[in-house]
Amino acid sequence: MEAKSAGQALSQNELCNDAGSMATTDTPDDANVVVEVHNLRKTYGSFVALDGVSFDIHRGETFALLGPNGAGKSTTIEILEGYRQRTSGEARVLGVDPGIGGLPWRAQLGIVLQSTGETGNVTVRELLTQFAGYYPAPRDVDEVIASVGLREKDKTRIGKLSGGQRRRVDVALGIIGNPALLFLDEPTTGFDPEARRQFWGLIRSLKASGTSILLTTHYLDEAAQLGDRAAVIAGGRLIDIGKIDEIGGAASRMPVVRWTDATGRRREERTPEPGRAVAALVAEAGGEPRDIEIARPTLEDVYLSLIGADSDDAYDSEPVEEVRA
Amino acid sequence: MTATATLPTFSPARSLALGIRRVPFELKMYFRAGDQVFFTFLFPTLIYSLFAAVFSDQELPGELTMATYYLPGMIAGAILLSGVQNLASDIAVEKSDGTLKRLGGSPLSPVSYFIGKLGQVVVTSVLQIGLLVGVAVLAFGAQLPTTAEAWGTIAWVYVLGIAACAFAGIALSAVPRSGKTATAVIIPIVLVLQFISGVYLQFSMLPSWLQTTSGLFPVRWMAQGLRSAFLPESWAAQEPTGSWDLWLVALNLGLWIIAALVLSRLTFRWIHKDR
Structure with missing residues (x-):
C-alpha cells in the first residue's frame, strides 16, 4: 500500500x-x-x-x-x-x-544507543560475557566478537579501543541477547x-x-x-x-539528463524518457552532445528534496527545466 | 491496538543470581580504577600510618597508645569511604558515562545492579579494614579487643554502619550533575564529616556544638561504638554523656538505613527520565 x-x-x-x-x-x-x-x-x-x-x-x-x-x-x-x-x-x-x-x-530487544560510553576498564570479552548472562537465550560470545571484527581485541580494555572499535562493542552488546x-x-x-x-x-x-x-x-x-x-x-x-526504492514518489526519482549546450552552459532536464531526450539532443546538435550524462537520483537526492534542502548546487546556474510526465 | 501480551515475569531468584554474578565484575572494575583504590581503599591505612607514626611516642591515660586510640575512628572512616564516597561517585559516574542507560536497556533489574554494588562494598570494605587493622597491629603495635562482647559490638556496628553508608552513598549519587563533578561534590562532604566526627581529631576535644552537629550523621556514632570495643572502659567518661551510649549508636544507624533506603528508592533512575 x-x-x-x-x-x-x-x-x-x-x-x-x-x-x-x-x-x-x-x-x-x-x-x-x-x-x-x-x-x-x-x-x-x-x-x-x-x-x-x-x-x-x-x-x-x-x-x-x-x-x-x-x-x-x-x-x-x-x-x-x-x-x-x-x-x-x-x-x-x-x-x-x-x-x-x-x-x-x-x-x-537489542539496543544500540546513539552515544557510546563506558568506564572502560573491563575488556571486550569480560563486558560481553557479563551482558550475555542477562539474557535468557544469548548468542555465543566468541561468535559475536568475531562478527563485529574484534577477535584481535577481545582481551583489550574498552578504554584502550579507538572510537570505531568502541562503536563495534556497542553493536556487539546490541546483538548479544539474540534480539x-x-x-x-x-x-x-x-x-x-x-x-x-x-x-x-x-x-x-x-x-x-x-x-x-x-x-x-x-x-x-x-x-x-x-x-x-x-x-x-x-x-x-x-x-x-x-x-526504499519508491520513497519520494516517481517524480522525485525521475532521471536527469545533463549536458553542456553550444554556448557552454551546463543544462539539465528531468524526464521519464531519458533515452528519447538524449536522442533529441543528438538530433539537435547534429552529433554527440558535450558532457552528456543520465543520472538517476540517489536516495540522498530524494531525501534532500523531501526535506526541502537544495540537493544539487553544482548545477544551479540555470533554472531547472522540468518535463512532467 | 494490540492488547498487551502476557509475558512471563522474571523471578526474584533471577534478580538475586544476576546480582551475585555482578559482584566479581564490580570488584574487577573497582580494583582496576587507580583513583578509587588510592582515595577510597588505601586512604584510611595511609592516613592512619601517618598519624600513628607522628604521635608514636605519646602515651594516653589507661596505658593507651595513639596507635590503638586512632584505630576505631579510622575504621569508622573506612566504612564511610567504602560506602558513601565509593558508591556516590561510582554511581554518579556510571550515570553520566552511559553505563546506567545501557543497563536500563537490558533485562537486568536495578535490584541486581544494587546487589552487585553492595557486594562490592562489603568485600572491599572488609579487605580494607583487614589491611588497616593488620598494619596497625604489625607495624604500630595497636591493641585489639580481647573479649567476645567487644568483637560482637564491632560486628554489629560494622553491619549497620556499612548498610547506612552504602544506602547514603546511593542516595547521594543523585546529587552531582555530572560524573566529572562527582568527586568534587562528594569528597569535601566526606572529609568534613570525618573531621567533625572524631576520625582524625580526638572527639572529646571538639566544641560541643560541633559534637551535636556531627551527632546527626552516622560516622560519629560508628566511631563511638567502635571506641567502646577498642578503648578501656575508663574512656567512656570522655564521651559527651560520659557513657558509650550504644543504644544511640544503633538508633542513629538504624534511622540512617531507613532514611537513606527510602531516599535512594525515590531518587534512583537508570537515566534522568523525562515526563
Whole structure:
C-alpha cells in the first residue's frame, strides 16, 4: 500500500491517512507487525518534538528512520525503547506498550544507543560475557566478537579501543541477547568505509536470520543498502514513508539528463524518457552532445528534496527545466 | 491496538543470581580504577600510618597508645569511604558515562545492579579494614579487643554502619550533575564529616556544638561504638554523656538505613527520565 502511482505528490493529509490506515488495517493480533506507532506525540512544555507520527514495522523488515538533526528520530526511537514516555498516541513494540514494558520484554530487544560510553576498564570479552548472562537465550560470545571484527581485541580494555572499535562493542552488546527487534541509532558514526562495509555485512546476516531492525542513520547510502522501507521525518512530522526504492514518489526519482549546450552552459532536464531526450539532443546538435550524462537520483537526492534542502548546487546556474510526465 | 501480551515475569531468584554474578565484575572494575583504590581503599591505612607514626611516642591515660586510640575512628572512616564516597561517585559516574542507560536497556533489574554494588562494598570494605587493622597491629603495635562482647559490638556496628553508608552513598549519587563533578561534590562532604566526627581529631576535644552537629550523621556514632570495643572502659567518661551510649549508636544507624533506603528508592533512575 505504500507504493505510489507515478508522479503522485503526497500532501501531508494524504500521508496521514495513508499511514493511519496502515496502522488500523493490520489486525490487532497481527504477528507480522513488530512495531506499531499511531499518532505519536511528544511535547516538552510548549515545544513539540513529535507531532502525530504513525508507522508500522513488519517482522523481518529493516526500517530506516531518516531526517535532519532535531527532526525527532531519536525521540521516536527512545520512546520505542522505553527510555522516554510519549505525551499521547499509541505505541506497541513486540505487542507491548514500551512505556510499561518489563524485563522479559527488554530481553527480546537489542539496543544500540546513539552515544557510546563506558568506564572502560573491563575488556571486550569480560563486558560481553557479563551482558550475555542477562539474557535468557544469548548468542555465543566468541561468535559475536568475531562478527563485529574484534577477535584481535577481545582481551583489550574498552578504554584502550579507538572510537570505531568502541562503536563495534556497542553493536556487539546490541546483538548479544539474540534480539527479535534491534534498534540501531546511527550505528556507523565514526566508522571508516571498510568498517562500514563489514558492518553492513553483519546487519545483512542478522536480517537473513529474521531479526527486525529499526535503523536511524545520517548516511543515506547506508539506508539504501540495508533498508527495506524508510520513513522521513522533519520537524516532528512524517514527510513520507515507503519502500526504499519508491520513497519520494516517481517524480522525485525521475532521471536527469545533463549536458553542456553550444554556448557552454551546463543544462539539465528531468524526464521519464531519458533515452528519447538524449536522442533529441543528438538530433539537435547534429552529433554527440558535450558532457552528456543520465543520472538517476540517489536516495540522498530524494531525501534532500523531501526535506526541502537544495540537493544539487553544482548545477544551479540555470533554472531547472522540468518535463512532467 | 494490540492488547498487551502476557509475558512471563522474571523471578526474584533471577534478580538475586544476576546480582551475585555482578559482584566479581564490580570488584574487577573497582580494583582496576587507580583513583578509587588510592582515595577510597588505601586512604584510611595511609592516613592512619601517618598519624600513628607522628604521635608514636605519646602515651594516653589507661596505658593507651595513639596507635590503638586512632584505630576505631579510622575504621569508622573506612566504612564511610567504602560506602558513601565509593558508591556516590561510582554511581554518579556510571550515570553520566552511559553505563546506567545501557543497563536500563537490558533485562537486568536495578535490584541486581544494587546487589552487585553492595557486594562490592562489603568485600572491599572488609579487605580494607583487614589491611588497616593488620598494619596497625604489625607495624604500630595497636591493641585489639580481647573479649567476645567487644568483637560482637564491632560486628554489629560494622553491619549497620556499612548498610547506612552504602544506602547514603546511593542516595547521594543523585546529587552531582555530572560524573566529572562527582568527586568534587562528594569528597569535601566526606572529609568534613570525618573531621567533625572524631576520625582524625580526638572527639572529646571538639566544641560541643560541633559534637551535636556531627551527632546527626552516622560516622560519629560508628566511631563511638567502635571506641567502646577498642578503648578501656575508663574512656567512656570522655564521651559527651560520659557513657558509650550504644543504644544511640544503633538508633542513629538504624534511622540512617531507613532514611537513606527510602531516599535512594525515590531518587534512583537508570537515566534522568523525562515526563
